Amino acid sequence: MDLLTRLTHVLPHRALSGLARRVAYSKHPAVRRWLIDNVTRRFGVDLSEALEPDPAAYESFNAFFTRALRPGVRTPDPDPRALLMPADGRISQCGPVWGGRIFQAKGFDFTTAELLGDAQAAAAFDGGNFATVYLSPKDYHRVHMPWTGRLRETVHVPGRLFSVGPAAVRSVPRLFARNERLVCHFDCDFGPMAVVMVGALLVSGVETVWSGIEIPQYGRKATSKDYRRQHIELPRFAEMARFNYGSTVIVLLPQGVAALAERLGPEVDVRLGERLATRL
Numbered sequence: 001m002d003l004l005t006r007l008t009h010v011l012p013h014r015a016l017s018g019l020a021r022r023v024a025y026s027k028h029p030a031v032r033r034w035l036i037d038n039v040t041r042r043f044g045v046d047l048s049e050a051l052e053p054d055p056a057a058y059e060s061f062n063a064f065f066t067r068a069l070r071p072g073v074r075t076p077d078p079d080p081r082a083l084l085m086p087a088d089g090r091i092s093q094c095g096p097v098w099g100g101r102i103f104q105a106k107g108f109d110f111t112t113a114e115l116l117g118d119a120q121a122a123a124a125f126d127g128g129n130f131a132t133v134y135l136s137p138k139d140y141h142r143v144h145m146p147w148t149g150r151l152r153e154t155v156h157v158p159g160r161l162f163s164v165g166p167a168a169v170r171s172v173p174r175l176f177a178r179n180e181r182l183v184c185h186f187d188c189d190f191g192p193m194a195v196v197m198v199g200a201l202l203v204s205g206v207e208t209v210w211s212g213i214e215i216p217q218y219g220r221k222a223t224s225k226d227y228r229r230q231h232i233e234l235p236r237f238a239e240m241a242r243f244n245y246g247s248t249v250i251v252l253l254p255q256g257v258a259a260l261a262e263r264l265g266p267e268v269d270v271r272l273g274e275r276l277a278t279r280l
Contacts, residue, residue, distance in 0.1 A: 021205060021216065024062040024244060035061040043138035049073045066141050066242050074140075074272045076237040081279040083146045083258055084237055084272075086195060087249050088139040091268045092169055094131040094260055097252070102130050105170045112252070114177035115196060117157040117222045121185065124192045127255035131264065131276060132176070134164060134248050142242040143249050146276055149186030149193055151232040155224045156214060157181050164200040164248045166267075176250060182206050182214045184240070190279070194252040197241055205244040209234070214241075237273060256280060 026032060036055045039045060047053045051068040058064035076084050093103050100122060101109045112122035135141060159180040162172050169175055180199040185192060197206045199215055206215040210232050211225070234240055258277035264270070 018216065020245065024065065025060050027060050032058070032061055032064075036064045039065075039137055043136065045138045049140075062244050065137075066244060068142070069140055076273045077275045079275070079278070082275045083253070083277040083279065084144065085133070085270045085274045085276045086146050086240075086251060086272070087133050087135055087141075087143045087270075088272050089133045089135040089249075089270060091264055091266060091270055092132040092134045092166075092248065093266055094264050095129065097125050097128050097130055100126050102132075102176075102250075104132075104175060108170075108173050108175070110174040110177035114174065115181075115250070116183050116194060116252075117155050118183075121192075121194070124254055125194065125252045128257065129253045129260050129277065130250060131260065132248060132250045133270060134166070134169075135243060137245070140272060141244070142239050143195070143197065144272055145186075145234045145236055145238050145240050146195070146251055147186075147188050147190075147193060148236045149188040149234060151184065151210060151227045151230070151234065152187050152192075153185045153224055153226050153228070154208070154211075154214070155183040155185075155222055157183060157222045158220060159199075161199055161201045164198060176248065180215060182208070182241070184208070186234075190257045191254045193254075194250075195240065196250040196252070197243065198248040198250065200245070200247040206241060206247075207244070208241045209239055251276065253277065 040055060047055060049069050051070050055064065095103060097112055100112050102112055103109050112125055113119040116122050160178050162168055162175055162179055176198050182197040184195045199206060205213055207213050258279050260277045261275045
């Protein structure tokens with residue numbers, strides 16, 4: 001276990017994330033400039049893809065971090081049977097959901113019921129597929145729809161805020177089922193689909209296109225919101241949410257719906273809009 005991962009077991013997660021949020025939203029010119037320049041250099045951010053390529057044009061670090069891309073920089077797989085990658089990043093793990101369990105790393109897994117905070121909802125994905133995508137600080141931080149779906153419910157599950165970097169994934173048991181997260185349930189033409197936005201250390205928020213800021217609204221128990229009467233339908237490839245710092249998104253699909261793309265596996269780099277899976 002590396003030093004940062006050891007420290008995250010004892011650090012005041014929410015206090016640090018709250019401080020990070022205040023700094024990220026600061027419009028102080030020196031703070032904003034230092035953060036943007038540091039992240040751009042350290043992580044090799046490609047600003048040529050951004051709708052606004054001038055780093056000095058962003059009013060805050062958060063505005064820079066959640067920047068939009070130029071039209072056409074990412075395009076959806078043209079095959080109408082293709083379910084789409086929801087974000088830029090790197091595959092942490094992907095594969096089948098066996099016995100209600102999702103593989104995290106060698107020696108570690110967790111249950112779908114833990115992740116979703118709902119055993120009944122989890123049962124719909126047993127025998128199906130999952131894909132866990134890690135977004136690093138250099139990546140585009142907006143998450144898009146893998147498939148057209150009508151929003152049924154969101155569940156905000158409070159929890160810890162461990163780092164979700166590769167070292168933490170390999171050493172923190174049940175990491176994604178312990179971190180604070182927003183579970184988004186959609187009804188699609190093939191049945192249910194879940195897209196889980198997992199928070200992380202120094203993540204200063206998760207926002208959705210239908211409700212705005214969802215995290216941080218820290219609580220001590222899971223809170224659900226029923227959207228069935230609002231008839232919110234988001235098309236394939238449409239933006240659905242964004243992270244205000246690097247984190248992880250997990251997609252869950254039911255059994256018999258799709259086959260994961262053959263090239264996908266641990267540590268494979270991926271881009272928004274490429275093929276995640278193919279409808280059967």
